[in-house]
Amino acid sequence: MDELYGAGVALVTPFHSDGSIDFDGLKRVIEHQIKGGMDYLVSLGTTGETATLTEDERKAVWKFTAEVVAGRVPLVAGIGGNSTAEVVHQLQSVDHRDYVAILSVSPYYNKPTQEGIYRHYKAIAAASPLPVILYNVPGRTGSNVSPETTARLAHEVDNIVATKEASGSFDQFSKIMRDKPADFLLISGDDPATLPMMALGAAGIISVVANAFPAEVAQLAKLCLENNYVEARKIHSKLIRITELCFAEGNPAGVKEILRQLGICGPTVRLPLAEGSNQLSDMIRDELKKIA
Template sequence: MNRFYGTGVAIITPFQTNGQVDYDALGRVINHIIDGGVEYIVSLGTTGESATLNAGERKQVWEFTSKTVAGRVGLVAGLGGNNTAELVEDIKNFNVAGYDAILSASPNYNKPTQEGIYQHYKAIAAVAPLPIILYNVPSRTGSNVAAETTVRLARDFKNIIGIKEASGNFDQMNQIMRDKPEDFLLISGDDPISLQMIAMGGAGVISVVGNALPQKVSGYIRESLAGNFKTAAKTHLELIEFTRLMFAEGSPAGVKTALKELGICEDTVRLPLVQVSTATADKIKAETKKLA
């Protein structure tokens, strides 16, 4: 589990201007992130636009990512869904070569009860060939994984090793920190509050901003984990405007604009997402030039 202390990056999926996956650019993004000193990469989370990739594309992206990473950093696969039976089969059939864990978001749209969420993850835990990191992101799923449910899952299933917590609810995070098993990882799912979560005992972040600025993000996260909060805060504050712009018109459109400015990939996204406006793009470009 030490592989998941520090900075993880929820990696984008680059597309060519015709909408096809750009594997050359994906290789550049992966190497850019690794060269920036991160601890691990998450392939095909929400930031990877997994919802708009078909099954064949997802398989190819996972395999390409594993081969390109080649064990240099930890690697996590994003595997989630709101059809538990189908997700169980997907996990059973997943090619684990090169992967260290599975990140699985709580079911979206169905709005299950807490017992439903528990039973969903119980079914996954029974078949998962790799450790599981829960993902709570109520703004996208439409339902919250309560602290009591997170702790219950952490205590009942040894292969559920952590949670990417993106509720923004510090009272809930406090409760998880107080009640969780000692080795269960509380990971920030929100770039703007990663430092604060580490201060309360968090294990790091799964970052969007780290796609573009991996060295800055991983650097201040390491300083935070070492207790050097005054040093870390300087970079944290420096990144506030850049981070805000990354999400101003939706993710990953913002960070793809920054990556295009860096010459790493195009800013193409798949519908229903669209590129950021010209006004926002100009602001992102200016901040990228300042920080890169």
């Protein structure tokens, strides 16, 4: 999966103030990513507020994204959930011809055992027409995909090709790197951890902050792949504060406020999320002046 090396972005889904999808805004976001040199785009991951979209809206976003991208960069589709049967249904009912892989978050809320997680992903892989990227984000799902389960799936299931890791545990990252097959990819799912994870051998990042700063994130990943950590650290340091602000009041409220101030799309999010506060907006404005 050479397409998954370097910098990917978990695209936001822009909304109009009435809550409907802003497809013109989404087009601007996509063009901003391609102009900035992102290696691939992820449509409808967590940052895309997928949990608040209807099935018809999800299909419309995937179709529109593929039409706008028009083959210029690889595309990954986010398809996950806490019902294995429903995820399998989505995989079988969506047109994936313009996509290279599926990103599937581990089941949330249910708190399955490791055996349950293993069986969940085996069922998804069996149903998927495309290679599957695991997505481990315990802070959101309430359960962790252990390094042992990751390695088990990586070795036993041919079309499970990578994991997006957002556990925050470098012990876990190290064990995955030690135990995985040579061609299985570890991908950072946490912007602040990108540089140190790539120093361990990760293939890249699926980023949130890249929605606003694609050129910087793409260059950071490129420098890390070239083992040029001296220059990579400069970009890492530049992005520390703005990344903090991205997540200060929840994702994607922070990055959507940044995109608003950059003139790319509006700040609207769907309930139960709420737009960023005036205080956050002021802090973002001050930081943008510093890093412009």
